[in-house]
Amino acid sequence: MIYLYAYFGIGVFTLVIVVAADRIAKMQPPDAWSALWTSADPAPETFWHHVFEKVLLPVLAAPLVIVAWPIAVYMKVSDLLGAKQPFKFEPERVFAVERAHLQERLSLREVEHRETIHDPLGAVPQLPFGHLHAAWLAFVEQIGADDELWSFLAEWKSQAGHPELRLGYVAVRNCKPRQHFLTMRKSLDEMRPV
Amino acid sequence: MTAQIAERLRFQGQDVAMCTEPLGDYFEMGGFQPNFEFNCTALWRGYVGNWEVVENRLYMTALEGVLSDGSKATITTVFPNFPNRVFAHWYSGTLRAPQGKLLKYKHMGYGSTYERDLLVDIERGVVVGNRIRQNGTAESDDAVEGYGIRAMTTFARNKDHPEDAP
Numbered sequence: 586m587i588y589l590y591a592y593f594g595i596g597v598f599t600l601v602i603v604v605a606a607d608r609i610a611k612m613q614p615p616d617a618w619s620a621l622w623t624s625a626d627p628a629p630e631t632f633w634h635h636v637f638e639k640v641l642l643p644v645l646a647a648p649l650v651i652v653a654w655p656i657a658v659y660m661k662v663s664d665l666l667g668a669k670q671p672f673k674f675e676p677e678r679v680f681a682v683e684r685a686h687l688q689e690r691l692s693l694r695e696v697e698h699r700e701t702i703h704d705p706l707g708a709v710p711q712l713p714f715g716h717l718h719a720a721w722l723a724f725v726e727q728i729g730a731d732d733e734l735w736s737f738l739a740e741w742k743s744q745a746g747h748p749e750l751r752l753g754y755v756a757v758r759n760c761k762p763r764q765h766f767l768t769m770r771k772s773l774d775e776m777r778p779v
Numbered sequence: 780m781t782a783q784i785a786e787r788l789r790f791q792g793q794d795v796a797m798c799t800e801p802l803g804d805y806f807e808m809g810g811f812q813p814n815f816e817f818n819c820t821a822l823w824r825g826y827v828g829n830w831e832v833v834e835n836r837l838y839m840t841a842l843e844g845v846l847s848d849g850s851k852a853t854i855t856t857v858f859p860n861f862p863n864r865v866f867a868h869w870y871s872g873t874l875r876a877p878q879g880k881l882l883k884y885k886h887m888g889y890g891s892t893y894e895r896d897l898l899v900d901i902e903r904g905v906v907v908g909n910r911i912r913q914n915g916t917a918e919s920d921d922a923v924e925g926y927g928i929r930a931m932t933t934f935a936r937n938k939d940h941p942e943d944a945p
Contacts, residue, residue: 708838708866715868716858720809767808769903771871 596651599658603650677744682755682762686739693725693734696754700768714768724754724766733757737765740773748773781820782886785926788876789831789840790899790909795876796926798889801901802828802839802857805869813856814847826852830874831864832899835906837874838864868904877926880917893926 650657691699702715709715728734739751749772755765785796803824806812815825826844830837840863844852858865879894896912 702866702868704836704866704868705834706836706838706864706866708861708864709868710860716805716865717808717810717869719811723809768869769871770804770808771902772873 593651596654599654600647600650603657680739680741680751682737682739682753682765684760684762686737687755687757687762688736688738690733690735691754693728696734696736721766724764727764728756729758731758732763735762737762782884782891783823783888784819784821784827785889786827787829788874789829790876790897791832795878795897797830797874797876798926799872799874800824800828801830801837801867801870801872801874802826802842804872805857805867808869810869811857813844813852815852816845816847816849818845830867832906837867837870837901837904837906839867840864866904867901870904871902872900874899874901878911882915882917891926 697713700713700721701711702709703711710718712718714721733756735755735757737751737753737755741749741751743749749770751767751771752769753765753767755762757763783798785798786800788795788797817823817825826842828839828843829841831840832838839854839858842852842854842857844856846852846856853862854865855862874897875889876897876899877891877893877895878897881891881893883892885891892914894914894917896914898910898912899906900908900910
C-alpha cells in the first residue's frame with residue numbers, strides 16, 4: 586500500500602512541476618511562430634471556451650498526470666534529448682558505378698558500333714547513341730588516354746526508395762570507376778505481374 | 780504537388796492520357812533540355828508531349844510548351860532535325876495510361892487511381908509487351924470517366940517585366 590501512496594505522491598509532484606513549467610512558459614514572450622499561430626487561431630474567445638480551457642481541461646488532465654506520470658516523464662525526457670540532437674539533413678544519394686557493376690571491357694569503336702541506332706522510319710540520327718550523340722561526345726572528351734572503357738549494370742535505389750536498373754558505360758582509371766554514361770534507366774516499380 | 784496534366788499517347792488506334800514522361804528520362808540521360816517556363820501548377824515539367832506507338836516502336840510526334848523567354852516550344856526545340864517524329868530509343872520502362880472510372884482522386888502528381896491501367900512495357904524504345912492492370916470497380920455509375928485534374932493555379936506572364944516571370 587505504501588508503494589501505491591509513493592506512486593501517487595510522485596504523480597502529484599509531477600503535476601506540480603508540469604503546472605509550474607506551464608506557468609513559466611506562458612510568462613515568456615511568444616516566439617514568432619507561436620504569435621502567428623495564436624493570431625490565426627479561429628476559435629473565438631467565448632466564455633465557454635475559457636471555461637473549457639481554464640477549468641475543465643486542467644480538472645480532467647490533473648488525475649491523468651497523477652496516474653500516468655511515468656509517461657509524462659518519459660515524454661519530457663525524450664523531448665529534452667531530442668532538442669539536443671539537431672535535425673540531421675541527409676545529403677541526397679548520388680549514383681556512382683562500383684567495381685561490382687562492371688560487365689565487359691570494350692574499345693571505343695566497339696561501343697560506338699554497338700550503340701548506333703537504326704530506325705525504319707528514319708526518326709533517329711544514324712550516329713552512336715542516336716539523339717544522345719552529343720551527350721556521348723561530351724562523355725568521351727572526359728575519358729583519359731589511359732582509361733579503360735567498361736559496360737556496367739547496376740541495381741540502384743533512389744532517395745525515395747524506388748528500385749531502378751541502370752546500364753551504360755563507365756571510364757575506369759587505375760581499377761576505379763569514374764564518370765559514367767547511362768544507356769538505360771529502368772524503373773522496376775511497374776514491373777509487377779497482373 | 781498538384782495533379783499533373785498528362786502526356787498523350789496513341790496506342791492501337793486509340794488516343795489515351797499517359798501518366799508517364801519519357802522525355803524526362805532523355806533529359807536525365809544528358810539530352811538537351813530547354814528552359815521551359817513554369818506557368819501552371821498542373822504542369823511542372825512545362826510541356827506536353829504527344830506520343831505514338833508505330834510498328835511496336837515509341838515515337839514522340841509533337842511537343843507543346845513555352846520557353847522562359849516567352850517563345851513557343853515545339854518538338855524541333857529539343858530535336859532540331861526531326862520535326863515529324865522522334866524515335867524514343869533512350870526510354871526503357873512502363874507507360875501507364877489510366878482507363879475507366881475514377882476510383883480515388885489524389886491531387887498530387889499522377890497519384891489518382893482508376894479502374895484499370897493500360898501498361899505498355901518498353902525497352903530502348905521498343906514495345907516488349909502490354910497488359911491491363913485491374914484496380915477495382917467504381918461504386919457509382921456517376922464516377923468520373925477518364926483521367927483528369929480538378930484544380931490548378933496559373934501564373935500570368937509579366938509582359939512589362941519579362942525578367943520577373945517565374
